[in-house]
Amino acid sequence: MRDRVEGGDWTFVAPQPVWAGSARLSLRARPDMDSAQVTEALPGEALERLWTGTGMGGQDWVRVRTRRDGYLGWVPEGTLLDRAPQGEALEVTALRAHAFAGPKVSRPVVGELCLGARVWRAAGEVVTEEHRRWVPVRLAGGEAAWVQEVAFAPLAVTDPADFALRLLETPYVWGGRSAWGLDCSGLSGLAYAACGRDLPRDADQQQAALAAVEAPERGDLVFFPGHVGIMLDGRRLVHANATHMRVTVETLGEGEYGERLRASCAGFGRWTA
DSSP states (O other), X not given: OOSEEEETTEEEEOOEEEEEOSSOEEEESSSSTTSOEEEEEOTTOEEEEEEEEEXXXXXXXXXXXETTTOOXXXXXXXXXXXXXXXXXXXXXXSSEEEEESSSXXXXXXXXXXXXXXXXXXXXXXXXXXXXXXXXXXXOTTSOEEEEEGGGGOOOOOOOHHHHHHTTTTOBBOTTOEETTEEOHHHHHHHXXXXXXXXXXXXXXXXXXXXXXXXXXXXXXXXXXXXEEEEESSSSEEEXXXXXXXXXXXXXXXXXXXXXXXXXXXXEEEEOOO
């Protein structure tokens, strides 16, 4: 099947469903390993293959779009799956989790999982080991593994600020959107998604999607040029930032960094849907 049909001044693209493999997949700004990561696809995440292009050194790259939020990026050819494993898909709800080679914590780790990652239920019974319940699964690439059942426990979250505080000290990673490393809009997007609220990927898109408010309340987003945080009250915010290279809490107007944040504040946004 041709992925593009060209005619005149237009190009018709026929998206093809694909999936990220068993590890997080970097989507890059250009078809070049040295270009910036713009976002990442989580293990087992659904994507759309748009077209193939040639990058640096003549390597083939694929233009992809995330199905969750329509975000565009480039990945090297050969890093995508044409199909997901058969069976029931299980979504990870733990901030971080591991997949093991067998139903025991001492077995080798065969996969690194995170909130939002997907695995597929494999044949076989749940195994109980010292009061721990292990579920047989297939990772996105088809590898057999075992994951503790608690990694799939339902989330009971209503306050994005509460959820964001669970991610304190998580390393800052440009384009990251998992508890292994995330950026500012990755944190706000993750916290809102945990509460059933889907936000666009980038800070400016998130600002456009929310209703502007003058006086912030807990859970509102606070915006700066190219940056976003989550308000804990009228002055404090939690954010993933490259100043401390981790998720921290700041107070607007307090200390040198807090003064810089207050001076550059571009407004507040509230979820009203």
